[in-house]
Each structure stands twice: as C-alpha cells, then as structure tokens.
Amino acid sequence: VVAEMDVDFRTEKVEIFNEVWQAQNLGFYDPKFHGTDWKKVHEQYEPLANGASTPEELRRLLNLMVGELNASHSGVSGPAAGAGFVTGKTGLRFNSKEYETNGNFKIDEVINLSPASLMGNIKTGEYLIAIDDKKLEVSDNIDLLLANKIGKRVALTIASSPSGGSSRKVFISPVSLATEKGLLYKQWVNQQREYVSKISNGQLGYVHMLDMSEGSLNQLYLDMDAENHSRKGVVVDIRNNNGGFVNPYALDVISRKNYLTMTGRGMPSAPARVQLGQRALDAPTILLINQHSLSDAEDFTEGYRALGLGKVVGEPTAGWIVFTSSVQLIDGSAVRLPFSRIDDHEGKNMELVPRKVDIPVTLQLGEGPAKDSQLDVAVKELLGQLDKPTTRKGE
Incomplete structure (x- = not known):
C-alpha cells in the first residue's frame, strides 16, 4: 500500500517544538536543569520556532534551545536520509x-x-x-x-x-567506505603495536579500543589472547574512544589476578583461570587517554583509577559523562535525552568533569605513526615499573 500525505509545516513545527521541550522537561536527569530556568527558555524560544521557515532552520533553533542546558549527549537530528549513490573505495x-x-x-x-x-x-x-x-x-x-x-x-x-x-x-x-575505514584503523593499530614493541625491545604489548561496544570488547579479548599474554606489561590505549556501554567488562579482564597454577603430567604449567577458560591478563598495565576519550571511555578511566590498576597518561578526557537515550519526534527526527546521572566512587557527579591524568603529555603538531610522544612516555613509565622490585605479603 502506497499513500501520500500533505503536512502543514506551520502546525507541525509547533508540535515538534513542544515535543522537544517536554522531553527534556520530563526526562532530563537533573531536575534543576543545570541551573537553567527551563520554563523561561520555553518562553524565549517558542516565538523563534514559530518563525522558522524550514525544518532545517527549526532544528538549528531547537539545538540552540537544548544547548541552554549545557549538557553532553544532547541535540536534535533530522530524519534518516535516503541511501543516495554509494562510492567504491580502492584502498x-x-x-x-x-x-x-x-x-x-x-x-x-x-x-x-x-x-x-x-x-x-x-x-x-x-x-x-x-x-x-x-x-x-x-x-x-x-x-x-x-x-x-x-x-x-x-x-x-x-x-x-x-x-x-x-x-x-x-x-x-x-x-565500501566503512570497510576501507576499518582497514585503515586496523593498519593504524598494527603500526602502534609494532611501535610499542620496538621501543620496549619486545617487552610490552599494546591494545586499543575504538569504542566501548560489544564488537570492540570481543576484539580486546582476541588481542589479549593473541598478542599480549607473553608480554611483561601492556599499554591500554583508549584515545579517541567515543564510548558505549562495556567498560565494566573491559576493566574486569584487565583487573583479574591469577591465584592458582595448574600443571598436568608432562605438560607446562599454566594459570588456572586461563586453563579453565577465563580470561585474565595478570600483567602490569598503563592507560592512555586524550580529550577525545568520551562517555563510557571516561567511565573506564574512572574505574581504572579507582581500582588502582595503574597510571593514566595523556590528556584529560572530555567530561561527557551521562547516560542517554533518544525520543523520536513526529516528523521522524529525534532528540537525545540525557536521563541518568553518573557519580564517581566518591559520589560526585561526573558530567562536565573531565577525568584527570597522572602524567600529562600533549601530542605535538605533526606527530604520526613514526613518533608518538604519549606512547613514548607510557612505555618509559611502564618499563620503569617493571624494573622496580616487588614484594609479596608476608615477606
């Protein structure tokens, strides 16, 4: 069945404006709206929205209105666009x-x-x-x-x-473009891994998480298994990680410690966790972050520090730390809704508060695969930790 419908934009824009305002009014995580008088914002922007002549102009005004809340994970986006033509990529x-x-x-x-x-x-x-x-x-x-x-x-x-x-x-x-971007990313990760191995004389491993999705978590598991169990320590890199939801699972595999060893007759000894099928890195790590480590990557950083897993190197994160959902609007567009507050282990709201670093290092203009000053410092620091003698309880 195919149907056509004429939409009166003059009526529709009023409804869309009210939908966006009401979504934040009822669902925004902070009942004080970050100190903003949300009802006054309605009075200020309603006549502007009524004067919008196109959907694009209306969305620009709505984004300005939502921006009055000064919150991350916010904004109004248009309906999904058509496929258009698709360009092939050669590599x-x-x-x-x-x-x-x-x-x-x-x-x-x-x-x-x-x-x-x-x-x-x-x-x-x-x-x-x-x-x-x-x-x-x-x-x-x-x-x-x-x-x-x-x-x-x-x-x-x-x-x-x-x-x-x-x-x-x-x-x-x-x-496709997505496939080529994936290949570029894998190439970059391999370059970083080779760089860390070279400057650490093969002692350290390297893992990078592109985001905090299930796919990236599974790749972390594979990288831990294939590349890093034979290393003395591992550089964990979440620079440019735009978030997701798997931070506790990623932290879990890094924080687990082995406590038993299993040895079969005539077989080499191995940690019991690994023998029984549970992943556990059980090696010193160091964490790399930057200002493009966002959202759940910042939750990961907070957990890494709170659990005392190692030092954090690089630049403070963005401070985009709130759980969000979205509300679909009558025209097919959507507004993002920050609905759940995230507190750190001290009970402090993390939104708009970047996670700090222990060792600040800023990348210099022109640095690339052949030179990474943040990696250099992370490797030097972790190697220094390996050189320090350790003592066991009771010794």
Whole structure:
C-alpha cells in the first residue's frame, strides 16, 4: 500500500517544538536543569520556532534551545536520509602536493588488505592514470567515477610516470567506505603495536579500543589472547574512544589476578583461570587517554583509577559523562535525552568533569605513526615499573 500525505509545516513545527521541550522537561536527569530556568527558555524560544521557515532552520533553533542546558549527549537530528549513490573505495591514497601542483594522481599509500593491496603489484610512487579506460584529468572526481562500483570489476591503469610510461591494467573489486575505514584503523593499530614493541625491545604489548561496544570488547579479548599474554606489561590505549556501554567488562579482564597454577603430567604449567577458560591478563598495565576519550571511555578511566590498576597518561578526557537515550519526534527526527546521572566512587557527579591524568603529555603538531610522544612516555613509565622490585605479603 502506497499513500501520500500533505503536512502543514506551520502546525507541525509547533508540535515538534513542544515535543522537544517536554522531553527534556520530563526526562532530563537533573531536575534543576543545570541551573537553567527551563520554563523561561520555553518562553524565549517558542516565538523563534514559530518563525522558522524550514525544518532545517527549526532544528538549528531547537539545538540552540537544548544547548541552554549545557549538557553532553544532547541535540536534535533530522530524519534518516535516503541511501543516495554509494562510492567504491580502492584502498589507494594520493599525494596531495603532487595533485595540487601538477594535477597527477601519485600513489602515496596502499592500505593494507585493501583491494589494491591484495593485487600485490601496486606500489607507492606509481601513478593512477585511468579508471575503466577513462583517462584521469585534473578536474575528475574519483568518487564519482567509482560510484555504485562496490563489489564490481574495475580496471585501474597504473604507470610508473604521469605520462603513462610502462602502464598496465590492474583489476580490482572496490569495497565500501566503512570497510576501507576499518582497514585503515586496523593498519593504524598494527603500526602502534609494532611501535610499542620496538621501543620496549619486545617487552610490552599494546591494545586499543575504538569504542566501548560489544564488537570492540570481543576484539580486546582476541588481542589479549593473541598478542599480549607473553608480554611483561601492556599499554591500554583508549584515545579517541567515543564510548558505549562495556567498560565494566573491559576493566574486569584487565583487573583479574591469577591465584592458582595448574600443571598436568608432562605438560607446562599454566594459570588456572586461563586453563579453565577465563580470561585474565595478570600483567602490569598503563592507560592512555586524550580529550577525545568520551562517555563510557571516561567511565573506564574512572574505574581504572579507582581500582588502582595503574597510571593514566595523556590528556584529560572530555567530561561527557551521562547516560542517554533518544525520543523520536513526529516528523521522524529525534532528540537525545540525557536521563541518568553518573557519580564517581566518591559520589560526585561526573558530567562536565573531565577525568584527570597522572602524567600529562600533549601530542605535538605533526606527530604520526613514526613518533608518538604519549606512547613514548607510557612505555618509559611502564618499563620503569617493571624494573622496580616487588614484594609479596608476608615477606
């Protein structure tokens, strides 16, 4: 069944305004509204909303209104957009200076495990000359040329020089933007892991959590099992982690200590937890955070410090610490609703209060995979802890 409906925006915008205001009025976690006179805000913004001429203008006003609460996890978003065209990604990245100066697509990077990488014969320093026999000009948009090409056979013409010398065709099957972003992230993590191993002479392991989702938790388990049980200590990195809900589970595996050892006849000894299928790192750690560690990553930081698991290095977090939900509005848009207060172990509200670091380190402009001053300090500090003698109770 297909139906059409005409909507009177003059009537609809009044209803949407009231829905947003009332959602916060009844559900905002702080009954004092962070010191804001919420009824006065209604009086101030109602005539402005009535004057909005488009849904986009109305949403801008509603975001300003919600912003009066000065809370994180807030805002009004529009209805879900249509799919539009989908661009295929090759895994090639180009030298911006060469393009801006000479208009050539010089290959600067081949993302590991990307379609271009899997062919094995595309090298950095070479040039992309054509796509499906369409010779590239400086005005060409590669995204448009690869529109709706995901999973399809595409011919790339690769040459050793911009003039097309020694050119050859390479056939690939482009992937989605999300897939390419995932490959870039995995490549970055591997670079960080190799960096930590190198500067610690193989003594330390490294794990990074992209967010606090179930998928990232499962990846943490895999990384602990595959990469870090043989290390003397582990750098735990949650920089740029935008939150989620699994902080207690991640803290659990890091905080568990072994207390029994099992040894079968003729077999090597192993911690009982591991033998019985329970993950336990049982190694010293150090935590890396920055101002882009948000929400549940900040809960993780609070727990890490409260449990005395190790030192925290980097920059204070954002202070976006409140549980949130969303309320759908009549036009399909939605307003986020901070509804649950989070207190630290001392009973203090964590919202708008960044989690502190023990050792402050700010990344310098231009630092990249080859140099990370925050990692340098974290590794040095953790190695220093390993060098200190430890005593057991009763000794």
